[in-house]
Amino acid sequence: MLLTTRRQVCSLAAALPVSAFASSVQASEANAGAEKSPKAELSVLLYPGFETIDAMGPVEMFGNLRDFSxxxxxxxxxxxxxxxxxxxxxxxxxxxxASPLLLVPGAAPAFLPKDPRFFEMLKSAAQKADYVLTVCTGSLLVAKTGLLNGKKATSNKKALPMVMKAVPQVDWQKKARWVVDGRFYTSSGISAGMDMALGFIADRFGEAEARRIAGFTEYRRIADPSDDPFAI
Amino acid sequence: MLLTTRRQVCSLAAALPVSAFASSVQASEANAGAEKSPKAELSVLLYPGFETIDAMGPVEMFGNLRDFSxxxxxxxxxxxxxxxxxxxxxxxxxxxxASPLLLVPGAAPAFLPKDPRFFEMLKSAAQKADYVLTVCTGSLLVAKTGLLNGKKATSNKKALPMVMKAVPQVDWQKKARWVVDGRFYTSSGISAGMDMALGFIADRFGEAEARRIAGFTEYRRIADPSDDPFAI
Known part of the structure; x- marks a missing residue:
């Protein structure tokens, strides 16, 4: 089985702190290391026209965790x-x-997938994942599978009126950088995905790890999920 | 010739403002438009082990300009x-x-290119470009070609001691989110590339365009190049 359990993912939080700039260097040498810690894995689900940073912002943050694929x-x-x-x-x-962590980026409305096979794939991947993370209108895609019905979630604030109309069964939050409801992390627009990724890392791997990665990436993080400078 | 001149790049600033979320939708429909505005183009020079957001942060910002490739x-x-x-x-x-705009991402020291052919390519591309933009240790790569000798530049603040030692002929700046010296824009670490890209867009395409893109990407921008929260 390629799936790691929720407990295994969390156990990475116990890894030793490493000086920031050295971490990716050490990661490349880590294969020769003595003990193998369980590997956490994120699958990024892409489709034509996805918004670059929706996907690559979280990839940067998760990719600087140790022993992460x-x-x-x-x-x-x-x-x-x-x-x-x-x-x-x-x-x-x-x-x-399918990975224990699933990331679904958003896109401008014209680029959002319409193919029913995409939604079958997304629903299966999301059902199997321990955690599902969405950025921007990625939450609309997951909402369309029905998996967010009755749950709190958010999306890009400029897209929110359209998103709320499309799937009114979701408890859409109008002011939130990101929202956590159970195993679903949904973020606001585009760069909010970086803050959500660091928020997830703080929740599952520890706040020190989130701070290390924000410092390493010289990223002025929004650490409070209710701090939403782009709420309308 | 595929090169657009500096004047042509700047003339894009005169394009009409478009509502933020609609811009990439409209961009996809723009080919059918009446007048063709000159196309600005950015080349991103990649190598194994480049830092994801060094490249993709600026790609997000530039990629939301109109008529940009x-x-x-x-x-x-x-x-x-x-x-x-x-x-x-x-x-x-x-x-x-070769494009009029060249972007050189950085990497952790172990991943920085050593192949002399890489530096020949980089030097040629940088000499031909109207503007050269670097993120993180990307400035070290350009510095090694000699093109930054006597110029002000910056880099990742944790890497700076190593960078200063490697190419002491550059006037390295210890406190700067990014530095402009003539046609060279060099930024601090990783996410600083997004602020530098928006700074470049403000300089060449107008502040309103930089604000539109920061708003569209819900990015809490650092607009002052001297505001460096990560200076040591």
Missing amino acids: MRFASLEGRVVKSAQGLPVMTEKFEMEN | MRFASLEGRVVKSAQGLPVMTEKFEMEN
Whole structure:
């Protein structure tokens, strides 16, 4: 089984602190290390026209955790271009490769997937994941599978009127940088995904780890999920 | 010639303001538009182990300009993986495809290129570009070509002692989110590239455009290049 359990993911929080700039250097040398700690894994589900930083902001933050791996998956398993023209080589999504952490980026309305097969894939991946994280209109995609019904969630504040109308069964939050409801983390627009990722890391791997990564990335983090400078 | 002149790049600032969330939708429909405005182009020079957000932060910001295109180039022209595991499909760098804007991301020291052919490519691309933008230790790479000799520049603050020792001919700035010296924009670590990109956009395309993109991306921007929360 490739899935690690929630407990295994959390146990990474016990890893030793490493000086910030050295961490990715050490990570590249870590394969030769003595004890193998359980590997946490994030799958990023991509589709044509996804917003670059929705995906890559969290990838930067999670990717600086120790002993962490990343998958980039899509419906078709080919090169997928972001709205900004970034061509990412993806693998075809297969259920046996589903990760315990799932990241769903958003997109401008015109680029949001419409293919029913995309939503079947998304629902299966989200049901299997321990945690589902969405950025921007990524929450609308998960909402359309029905999995957010009755749950608190948020989205890009400019898109929120459209999102609320599309799936009124969700308890949409109008002022939140990100929202946690059980195993669902949903964030506001685009760069809010970086704050949510650090918030998730603080919750699951410890606040010290979130601070280390924010410091390493020289990122002026919003650490309070209710601090939403872009609420309308 | 694929190169647009400095004047052509600036003329984009005259484009009409568009409501934020609609911009990328409109961009996808813009090909059918009446008048063709000159296209600005950014080349992102990638190498194995580059830091994800060093490249993708500016890509997000530039990619939300109107009528803007992006190239992802490398020495070998194949899939290049970031330190965080992001596989980007690149084209082999060719001088005839060199862009007026060049972006050079940084990396942790262990991942910085050593191949002399990389530095030949970088020097040629930087000499041909109207503007060269670097993030984090990307400035060290450009400094090694000699093009920053006698110029003000900055880098990741944790890497700065190593960077200053490696190329002492550069006037390294210890406290700066980013530094402008002529056609060289160099930024501090990782997420500082987003602020520098917005600073460049403000300089060349107008402050209103920088604000529109920061608002669209819900990014709490550092707009003052001397505001460096990570200076040691």
